[in-house]
Amino acid sequence: MAWSHRNHKEAIHERQAVLRQLPGWRDEDERIFQWSVDPSQLASFQEALTGQMVMPVSVVGPAKINLGRYAWQDGCLVETDRYQDDAVYIPLAHTEGGLSMSMQRGFHVLNRAGGVKTYLLNDMMTRDSAFVFNSGDESKAFYDWVLQEREGLAAWLNDPNHPDKQLKPSQTVADVSRHAVLLNIDAQLVGSVCHLLYRFFTGEACGPNMITRNAYALNREIVRRIEDKGWHLVNIFLEANMGGDKKPSHEHYNGGHGKTVMASAKLTHQQLRRFLNTTVDEIKRLEWTGLHGSNASGMQSFAFTPASAVAALFLTTGQDLGMVGTSSMAHATIQALPDGAAFSLQLGGIEVGTVGGGTSLPHAQSYLRLLGCQGPGSAQRLAQIIAAAALALEISASASMASHGSENFFRAHLERGGNRPT
Template sequence: MRRVRWSHRNHPKAIAERQAVLRQLPTWQLQDERILEWSLPPEHLERFMESLTGQMMLPVAVVGPLDVEFGRYGRDESFNLTEISRNREQLYVPIAHTEGGLSVSMQRGMNVLAASGGVKTYLLDDRMTRDSAFVFTKAGDAVTCSRWVQAHCDELRRWINDPEHPAKIKKPGQNIAEVSRYAILLTIETRVVGSVCHVLYQFDTSDACGPNMITRNAYALNREIVAKMESDLDVVPIHIFLEANLGGDKKPSHEYFNGGHGRTVLAEATISREVLQHQLNMTPDALRDLEWVGIHGSIASGMQSFGFTPASAIAAMFVVTGQDLGMVGTSSMAHGTVQVVPEGVSFSLQLGGLEVGTVGGGSQLPHAQSYLRLLGCLEPGGAQKLAQIIAGAALALEISASASMASRGSENFFRAHFERGGLRS
């Protein structure tokens, strides 16, 4: 095959050239033209990626209503998360997927929740972290760096959060400023590993997911730390890495299983014995038996999370609301519980680090905007609301899927996959 210079640019000529190369491939068929047809003009899509060439269609189901009581949150003067109010809504939830049985199972869970007073959700933590590594030749210098950063944490926070910071003003020719005014530094922690000082910046990113803005601000902080530390102590690192794997970015970890990176959300609901029996054909004892087996299975396999299938709900909602799909793994770290109570069964699901936003990135795609508007997530505080809706929808799926698996011989789970798992002619 003749070697082609592959441009990453998105002007019409470059797009046409990439499409022409695909049409010349020996595997290309006439019906494949559908991937090169546009449902939206390409100029509406070009800012979301490089090398734009075609598009993909995914079906979207809408299930509901999800009866959810959620909190609205702010921060006090010490940057602590505080609940301002609670609201209750009935929402229709869009999910994009190709998993047979997922929509009907989530719908069944939502019906059960509606018959039981709905689901309550709580935001337990909300921060995005970036872990920069300062590398020295001696462990002692790493310790010195750690102590210096901790001693100057308040000073660094005031410096980067100053609304008049000169780097928050766009320079001629720049699309954005070098430092974001929307990422607010909450605190800084340090960890010393050998001759490396890890500096963990923790930011509030408002309604953005925020990895781009915290990267810009962390870069500015790194430069400030090096300059000040050299002046004060005559200590200079031999390398600086902007992210060094203690930040939790796009990688599940025990460090952030219970929160500290992303939006930590808890969803809970109590299902009465009557609803369990009539709508799920299930008993509290059968669900408790399933949890007991699942806990020991997860321990034996070294599984980090304990949940039935939260990733299915999270991925489906990530796609439809334009989230970064690379963050599904981290966002799916889950801890589900089942507790037999006098009324019936109390379910809970905690998601340690939902990385979601309602401004910036793929959330600005036209269809994502429509679905976010459907959920009421385009107003201020929309990202926190979206995180709680995702947790509520995931709990609905957990309840339904768990009941199917807990049926005698898991017959209901088998039948759901046999009858609905993929295309059935």
Template sequence: MSDPADLAAKVESGELRFHELEEHADADTAAAARRLLVEEQSGADLDAVGDYGFPAEVADSAIENMIGAAQIPMGVVGPVSIDGAAVSGDTYLPLATTEGALLASVNRGCSVIDGAGGATARVTKSGMTRAPVFRVADVAEAEALVSWVRDNEQVLKEAAEETTSHGELLDVTPYVVGDNVFLRFRYDTKDAMGMNMATIATRAAADVVEEETTASLVALSGNLCTDKKPAAINAVEGRGRSVTADVLIPRAVVEEKLHTTPEAIAEINTRKNLVGSAKAGSLGFNAHVANVVAAMFLATGQDAAQVVEGSNAITTAEVKEGDLYFSVSLASLEVGTVGGGTKLPTQAEGLDVLGVRGSGDPAGANADALAEAIAVGALGGELSLLAALGSRHLSSAHESLGR
């Protein structure tokens, strides 16, 4: 085994490059050598960063130039009763965050949901997208390409699916802007989040488009997908999983546990989440869905940047025969239970808390269950925050928890 100091010296002398260390030592030694180099250059003490609880090679597919790990506190809320198509029963929800009072708030919401008999959750649409952009000569050629795609979707399906043993091309939707043609490919990626799968499959299909038409591929991603950016198309058409959770809370439970009324929560939701968000030009009409999505993403190994799309949600509240009907609909929740960060030990254990690690039976069931669980967590978070505003307890809750 190489010595970290020797490896660091070889990098400093120019004999080795920073990113080549794993070719000359095991992953943990390479990470230790990099810490030495960074400590020397920056003056930082990286003892805590280097004190991680898994073999560094486990993270090989998740990161480059590894020096250690950033550890984030993880907690749970619940258990909360979920009536989902893919998850059912009393479930703890794992959240990793550095925001004090978040879990206390979500836990309060989940407790109220439980007191009302639990939440219902359903995935209503699924499909990971990739949308390449092609250059054509003019609008006539654009129309010809659109017609060709509609007539040859089976050809594109066969080309795309040759690249994957699990992915399934569901449809291809064309969009024309002048001499640009965007083809939005949508895939069933089963229990994988599927971005890499969709990209590789779309490349194969794009090759067929170039071979069979006059179009030229400009970029494999034309930003109409849309990945990791705020986009109305995701709010309307969905990306990943579109999932909704709801609950009917008796008036007595609202008054006793939330210290407010169904009418107050409904009015706050309308004036804050709907009117306020509309005035702001927001793509999401909710109070803080991003909080729960981010925390559960970190706890279960999801792509944290996709919180951008995951928080694209609408919260509704209305009084029904005196009781409170409350829902949250997340349009584009991109989640998976295999691949990516789900292989990291602590994140895999987060998935174990939910009972959804790995491939589901049938395929896709575990990712559906994860989406339903996140939606219920978001439901609890939305309910608690709106109730705190209704009872005017928001600032006092933060003060009492020392945040």
């Protein structure tokens, strides 16, 4: 049979029939075809829909988090308000034994110390369009032109009356999104290639699709404006790897793509000893050793296990799983204080949204609603909750590893890892 990517009922049944004929198929495998959500609701989220996967979800909490509200004003991200939420319940989809218990332990001690405080440091999504010329002379001339014209180009794209922002009769989505605001255009030369980094604010959406449409429209307008320059434009690539999407990068380690969030908390000597069975000196020794190990192995991220928290929350809230790579770039620190220690975790580029894509799935909608992540400011709230959850896990897991011989860490994985009786 021709393997169809379409999702009408007959195509789904045909693909299922092929799988049933495979040598490894068993009667109990029919469970992957038993829909918990009607396939008609799922058909728009991917191609070649064939079955479903069930993941267990734990809920950790309550977590005390002090969060900020933010807005772009005159080209700067400004904190407009702060608020305290003492009852954040965090849903985690995963199969990693010990993860939920460790994060719960982290929040248990952090709540006693007043909770976690989060700050949004940046909020933008980046597309890197590359303009390839015949020579470095031409790319440099183009570079100079872009720096002179970038304000006008941004005004052209951001114009609310832009003709391509109007929905045409044959369209379901306009060519240019009115929800993505172009904040700036940066340029970088690499020989005969000029990379243009388009920096967008995308509101409650993560925004990769909308910034792709807008970058494509802007590229076409740039070509129109330089037609009389006499430059030989060899090619244009809509994304050329400087944008930072779905992969770790030194360029965006400290921010610039996604939501840059810092979570911080303080613990006393007594709280560390009583609830985490460790001391400031023990964790500092682990940090010192780990930093040298990271440096020697070329690691970019300086944190214990942020990807576990990020991925588990991405699954429950319908995020693009490919973005875990960027979103888990992290830098954890511990600062010794006279009465204890101050902990921080900075995530350079959390790529999340609360509208669009997988966030529209029925179960994701339920979890987003339980997190209080719907409506204005909800994407920024979600990013801050993810950072707080990652810090709670970081502190707890680090304390286990810092114990003598890392025995606590070993015991937790011995008791909680692998298949366990219920």
